[in-house]
Amino acid sequence: MATNILMPALSPTMTEGTLSRWLKKEGEAIRAGDVIAEIETDKATMEVEAVDEGVLGKILVGDGTEGVKVNQPIAVLVEQGEKVPADAGASGQPEGKPPPSAKPQAAEPPQQVAPNRTGEPPATPPPASAAQPAARSGNGHDTSGERIFVSPLARRMALQAGIDLHALKGSGPNGRIVKADIEAAQQRGVAAPAPTAVPPPAAQPQPTTATPPPAAQVPMQITAPHRAVPNTSMRKVIARRLSQAHQVTPFFFVSMDIELDALLKLREDLNAKSPKEGPSAFRLSVNDLVIKAAALTLRRVPQLNATFTEDATLFYDDVDISIAVSLPEGLITPIVRKADQKGLAAISNEMKDLISRAKTGKLKPEEFQGGGFSISNMGMYGVSQFTAIINPPQSAILAVAAGQQRPVVKNDALAIATIMTCTLTVDHRVADGALGAQWMAAFKAIVEDPLSLML
Numbered sequence: 030m031a032t033n034i035l036m037p038a039l040s041p042t043m044t045e046g047t048l049s050r051w052l053k054k055e056g057e058a059i060r061a062g063d064v065i066a067e068i069e070t071d072k073a074t075m076e077v078e079a080v081d082e083g084v085l086g087k088i089l090v091g092d093g094t095e096g097v098k099v100n101q102p103i104a105v106l107v108e109q110g111e112k113v114p115a116d117a118g119a120s121g122q123p124e125g126k127p128p129p130s131a132k133p134q135a136a137e138p139p140q141q142v143a144p145n146r147t148g149e150p151p152a153t154p155p156p157a158s159a160a161q162p163a164a165r166s167g168n169g170h171d172t173s174g175e176r177i178f179v180s181p182l183a184r185r186m187a188l189q190a191g192i193d194l195h196a197l198k199g200s201g202p203n204g205r206i207v208k209a210d211i212e213a214a215q216q217r218g219v220a221a222p223a224p225t226a227v228p229p230p231a232a233q234p235q236p237t238t239a240t241p242p243p244a245a246q247v248p249m250q251i252t253a254p255h256r257a258v259p260n261t262s263m264r265k266v267i268a269r270r271l272s273q274a275h276q277v278t279p280f281f282f283v284s285m286d287i288e289l290d291a292l293l294k295l296r297e298d299l300n301a302k303s304p305k306e307g308p309s310a311f312r313l314s315v316n317d318l319v320i321k322a323a324a325l326t327l328r329r330v331p332q333l334n335a336t337f338t339e340d341a342t343l344f345y346d347d348v349d350i351s352i353a354v355s356l357p358e359g360l361i362t363p364i365v366r367k368a369d370q371k372g373l374a375a376i377s378n379e380m381k382d383l384i385s386r387a388k389t390g391k392l393k394p395e396e397f398q399g400g401g402f403s404i405s406n407m408g409m410y411g412v413s414q415f416t417a418i419i420n421p422p423q424s425a426i427l428a429v430a431a432g433q434q435r436p437v438v439k440n441d442a443l444a445i446a447t448i449m450t451c452t453l454t455v456d457h458r459v460a461d462g463a464l465g466a467q468w469m470a471a472f473k474a475i476v477e478d479p480l481s482l483m484l
Contacts, residue, residue: 031086031105031106031107031108031111031113031114032081032083032105032106032107032182033102033104033105033106034065034079034102034103034104034105034106035099035100035101035102035103036048036068036090036097036098036099036100036101036102036103037068037077037099038099038100039068039070039075039077039394043070043099044098044099045096045097045098045099045262046068046069046070046097046099046262047068047069047093047094047095047096047097047262048066048067048068048069048090048091048092048093048094048097048103049066049067049068049069049074049092049093050066050067050092050093051065051066051088051091051092051104052064052065052066052067053065053066053085054085055085055086055087055088056084056085056086057084057085058082058083058084058109059079059081059082059083059084059085059106060079060082061078061079061080061081061082061180061201061205061207061208061209062078062079062080062201063078063079064076064077064078065077065078065079065085065104066103069262069390070262074390074391075393075394079106080180080182080183080201080205080207081106081180081182081207081208082208083106083107083108083109084106084107084108084109084111085104085105085106086104086105086106086107086111086112086113087104087105087113088103088104089102089103089104089105090102090103090104177194177195177206178199178201178204178205178206179194179199179205179206179207180201180205180206180207180208182207182208183206183207183208183210183211184206186208186211186212187206187211187214190211190214190215192211192214192215194206196214197210197211197214198210261358261359263356263358263359263360263361264358264359266359267359267360270420270421271418273421274418274419274420274421275418277421278419278421278456278458279456279457279458280418280419280454280455280456280457281454281455281457281462281465282416282452282453282454282455283452283453283455283462283465283466283468283469284414284450284451284452284453284469285450285451285469285470285472285473286435286448286449286450287448287449287450287451287472287473287476287477288437288446288447288448288449288476288477289315289432289446289447289448289449289476290446290447291477291478291479292315292318292476292477292479293315293432293447295318295479295480295482296313296314296315296318299313299373300312300313303374309374311373311374311377311378312377313373313374313377314377314380315408315432316352316380316404316406316408316429317373317376317377317380318373318476318479318482319404319406319427319429319476320350320352320365320368320376320380320404321368321369321371321373321376321482322472322475322476322479322482323350323368323402323404323427323472324348324350324365324368324369325369325475325481325482326468326471326472326475327348327350327369327401327402328348328369329471330464330467330468330471331344332344332459332460332464333402333424333425333455333459333460333464333465333468334348334401334402334424335401335424335459335460336401336422336423336424336459337422337424337456337458337459338422342459345401347366347367347401348367348368348369348370348401348402349364349365349366349367349368349399349400349401349402350364350365350368350400350401350402350403350404351363351364351397351399351400351402351403351404351420351423352364352365352380352383352403352404352406353403353404353405353406353417354383354384354387354388356387356388361387361392361397362397362400362403362420363380363383363384363386363387363392363396363397364383364396364397364398364399364400365379365380365383373482373483383396400420400423401423402423402424402425402426402427403417403419403420403423403425403426403427404426404427404429405417405426405427405428405429406429407428407429407430407431408429408430408431408432408449409431410431411431412430412431413430413431413433413450414428414430414450414452415428415430415452416428416452416454417452417454418454419454419455419456423456424455424456424458424459424460425453425454425455425456425459425460425465425468426453426454427451427452427453427454427472428451428452428453428454429449429451430449430450430451430452431449432447432448432449433447433448433449434446434447434448435447435448449476451469451472453465453468453469453472
């Protein structure tokens with residue numbers, strides 16, 4: 030039975046991507062879990078795994094093809110000895126054929142627009158069947174909140190056979206339910222529960238503020254000599270999301286000058302105690318200590334670890350901090366999860382690994398999607414002060430400038446201290462100015478008395 034392999038949605042912001050290269054050739058046998066291709070998204074280059082076995086009958090989209098739409102057929106999978114149908118891939122899924130046979134190496138993408146910590150709605154999914162073996166939400170969970178990992182073909186077979194997916198244990202990669210599991214269940218006779226109606230999602234209120242047309246639609250007459258560099262997918266996403274942030278989000282800013290000398294001394298002492306090499310070796314940066322200080326501040330003032338929605342303000346249980354990392358094609362924000370619970374050495378080594386893989390496009394989606402608070406540090410460029418734009422749907426971002434020797438007054442006398450100016454950008458819908466000032470004061474107290482970072 031021939032099956033179209035469709036372009037998968039590898040991130041919630043992805044609507045199209047570049048098929049970098051095929052790792053399998055036409056006529057080559059494929060097993061579930063085999064990596065078959067590399068796809069470049071708006072954030073990174075991802076590997077795509079097969080979820081069903083068969084033979085790669087025909088490649089429809091060649092290496093290096095840009096602008097391949099999500100759910101567009103990219104190849105045809107056939108069974109051993111089967112010929113590729115003449116109309117395969119011509120108009121989406123062939124009639125009577127099962128859904129796609131490829132998945133991202135990470136988790137399934139969301140299938141319904143819902144509030145999430147990336148701020149971007151997921152790509153539009155193909156139409157779903159009217160009934161499912163169990164009621165499911167749009168993010169790959171059933172209505173009880175349990176995640177079910179199942180290939181599209183296995184889901185279709187379970188629906189047709191009336192098999193309850195909850196009763197199955199997957200044998201595929203990461204416990205994914207695949208075709209073989211459904212066939213085994215048919216032999217055992219696993220029954221399905223009565224379908225549960227899923228209420229339609231509530232309509233989301235739309236902003237009343239008029240949105241200006243995108244800059245690309247505004248006629249421009251460029252007569253000066255120039256060269257045109259096409260915008261990357263990442264640059265387009267950055268432009269769209271930050272434009273949205275400025276149009277919708279009411280910002281306010283709070284700046285403070287913070288003395289760094291005690292923090293720099295602690296950093297020097299800790300680095301001196303680090304082993305020269307081995308798994309326990311570390312080399313702390315100022316940014317590592319800033320991450321830890323911001324995480325502890327969010328525990329003291331948790332109201333900024335939040336997202337605003339029209340119905341409620343969502344306060345996050347975990348302190349997940351996104352760190353802005355500059356790439357030639359744009360910005361990406363790898364995340365330190367539960368940063369308040371990690372030691373300085375762990376944060377330092379984790380950040381080095383995240384930055385290294387970010388620059389080679391090897392981050393997994395869960396490593397850069399989400400986060401409840403962001404830090405943008407331009408101190409390494411000698412910047413004395415700047416403001417940063419909030420990364421929706423987060424409510425705050427901390428702009429960290431360079432530590433500089435400046436004159437200060439201490440005990441009614443002039444002295445020299447290393448001063449760092451930090452500016453907090455806050456969504457006024459979530460917090461008022463007094464709360465922003467409270468957060469900055471708590472952050473300043475931690476940085477200027479950095480022994481609290483060790484507790």
